[in-house]
Amino acid sequence: MPDGLRLVYLPPYTPELQPAEHLWRLVDEPIVNHHFDRLAEIQDRIEQRCRDLEAQQDTVRANTLFRWWPQRPIPN
Secondary structure (H helix, E strand, O other): OOOOOOOOOOOOOOHHHOHHHHHHHHHHOOOOOOOOOOHHHHHHHHHHHHHHHHOOHHHHHHHHOOOOOOOOOOOO
């Protein structure tokens, strides 16, 4: 191991290190417990949900912005 580096072992499931993990619940909402006859129907529903979420930035932020996440400076 080179000087100045050390290995940090992480648990197998670390959702805070991958904020996108928290988006799956939001994306899955329109398809959970529904029956689809064709794969294209599922794809259409998920595509629409992603478009809806794109317009709901506060919802996305609330599910992915952690206390330790670096904050961008607010422009003047």
